[in-house]
Amino acid sequence: MNPLVSIIVPCYNQGQYLGEALESVSNQTFSNWECLIIDDGSVDNTAAVAQSFAARDSRFVYLFKENGGVSSTRNFGIEAAKGAFIQFLDSDDILEKTKLELSLLQLELPENKEVKIVISNFRMIADHKEASLPPFCVLDESLFNVEGFLFQWNVSFSLQMQCGFFDAALFKTIRFPENLSAQEDWVVWVSLFKMTNKAVFIDKPLAFYRINPSSRMMTLGIDDNKIKVLESFKAILSYDEYYRFSFDLISRCYDSNENFRIKLKELKKSNSYQTGLMIKKGLKKTGLLRPARSFFKLLVRLKAR
Template sequence: MVVSVIVPCYNQGDFLDEALESVYNQIYTDWECIIVDDGSTDDTETIAQRWVSKDNRFKYFYKKNNGVSSARNFGIAKASGKYIQFLDSDDILDSRKMQLSIDKLKEDKSNELGIVVSNFNMLSSDSKEVLPPFCEMNEKSLTFENFLFHFFSIQLQCGFFDIKLFESIKFPENLSAQEDWIVWINLFKDNPKFVFIDLPLAFYRINPSGRMNTIGADDNQIKVLGSLREILTYDQYHKFSVGLLTRYYDSTKLFRNNLKAVKKSNTYQGGLMIKKGLNTFGVLKFVKQILKKALKFKAK
């Protein structure tokens, strides 16, 4: 059973070698690794071609930059395996990831199991430190309701998927972030049969130059709503919309209450008294000028 590992790449040459090495070191050996270079301008191609030369299970494809969703969809179209393992180019897999996932699939006698999800850990930028995951995950976490209504999301490399699932599910190419969350919702909306492995078999790197640190997750929330509208029923979308509006209302209310508390504080009131005093004696403008010059001096 061939496993197709899909690695979308965009200017992550500093970490790509380590990511591909984690594929090469897999205990399970019947795999192909599809490296999709999404228009990188660094040394991504050089690194990828080195692995292609070393092992013909690695396959390199270059395409014009169009985002990670486009790269993943491209990789799925090129895949010849029965199963899909996603891996971002700055992350790594435990050497047992594929084998343990395959073992779980073989244990299933119903042939209905299409998703295996494992736990994960965080990895420091320099790979020297392994840290706890950014969220607590267990079998009960993996429900459609939790993904949608509680905004639960995990890294795609935690999953191991039957490729047939992606005959009808595509990554939304109009999104610059949260595309993986949309896909998890889509995967679990029909309550599929899955297995959870409570072992950290994937490692998510804390990367200062990574996509989630350079693109705000809120940049495309309107587009996210559009993507949800395409995959949810009317009732599901309505319930989600009401919950989202309530959440925003509560956060706005909390902000207003905190602002009121600040304005009532002795520090704030003292500042107002000083401002009024300076204004009364005609020196407020002069103080502002002094502060501006001090800030400019500090910035040099």
Template sequence: MKPKVSVIVPAYNISKYILDALNSIKEQTYQNYEALIIDDGSLDETPSIVEEFCKANQQFKLLKKPNGGLSSARNYGIDHAKGQYIALLDGDDIYSKDKLANHVAHLDNDPSIGVVYSASQAIRDDGKATFFVLSGKPLYKDILTSLLCKNFIGHGSNGVFRHCLINEVGNFDESLPSSEDLDFWLRVASTKRWKFYRERKILSYYRVRPSGLSFNISRMRKCNERVISMALERSPKLVAPILPKAYAYMFRYLARLSLTSGNIPQAREYINKSLSHDRSIFIQDPRSLLTLISVLVSPLTTLTLRGILGSNSAAKP
């Protein structure tokens, strides 16, 4: 039987986490799926672990390719996918057991829905839950405006979408080392044809891993600025009026990441840039106000975050 859903699992040097991800797929209440794990040139035991798992579970298939980055691995998996729907799951994250059943039902019941996603929760490196929850609620009624200001889908292990969208808007941009998922969702939103449906229940869990993300924040800024520029080129009349607010939210986000990684001077620099672009976001959006306050009391905030997430941790882009 042809699978209705293709779960795409990019995997690169995540031998410590990959079985948690694969078992969360195996335990789904919805079973008409194939799981394609794309080993992106791992140098650790990831491919051998996945290979053994696939031998015991016929719905799982290991695909190997040279290292090319996250978007390259996703695109490679999508190119081999047979499903009507595409589900994304990074190899260090986890699905709730009802994730696929819930999202497939919404896609089946409403042909105008192009993308389904849910609320999600951060887990520590050791798998323990934190109190950090992403509701996924858009900031504005207009989806394009909301995405420009905040990637409300939250992370790369949350969206389930119609396979046909790839033919309509293209694959993930392999030239973007980060923010590639936001770019994809913006392209879908720019069609003005497809609805984004939010499931309010927590059905995805994204792992906050120990890392030196602080050195990637400048790269993330460049990627975000490029994504905004490409959105402006596609829809100049729609995007141009939103630019000050979009940049204010971008710099607020970078300030939060800088704070989480322990770089207080950088966090203050970015929060000041956010204020200079549009101060109103700190009145309209409680999370933005919380970020501002957190930067103002930054030494205490940094210690608290490290206690919650584990030392040397950083927020996932």
């Protein structure tokens, strides 16, 4: 099995880490790959680093685009990819040298004939791969289905895109939502498993996720991105799935969230309802007032005190 694998590396001002990421691509034991380095309008030394790799190895391709965010950059790479398989790699992360080889070997097994996604485990790094840390969650193959990604995401686990290895055919219709500044991976994972509910799990750390203070981290509670995520899922899920998911997310964000309970106490003291009104407006926009009705009844009771 010697198909072309397209490795998509979105970059924005990560020149200090990009060389290490690209070196991990260069070191892959499987050699039939193209690496698309998509520069999302960087103003640091990203271009110089990328072009130095492209100059010494024609499998590296440097492409520049106007700044549009990580989703538009990945989508740009998907459009340019020529491979039968796709591997994503963020510009500050690293692939184990056997990532491509072991993923393809799994797909060669007769029992995996219908499989289109291979998922590997990961470890975390701060400065050096040699000083890596265990993953922040325990991955289990039982989680890799629509139900798992919908209801256990950020409860039991979350999963970086570089942990996946994908049949490129999946991305004929799937793109990263460009209206989101966070949580876009979540939407794409659910979209992928709506198309194929089969995946193989390699319980080895074949990807390394960098702990970066500037990384986008998930915040608890309903913010603008959460509302936009709900809008994205509305286009993907059935009515029943969407209703169950939206109710679960509201419950997760408010009923079980210690931060929200603290906010409620502050609300009682301050008699300020701007937060509740903002949430109500957002939920109305996404058609979620019905599952959130109990929450708003609580606000009304608080207002009366």
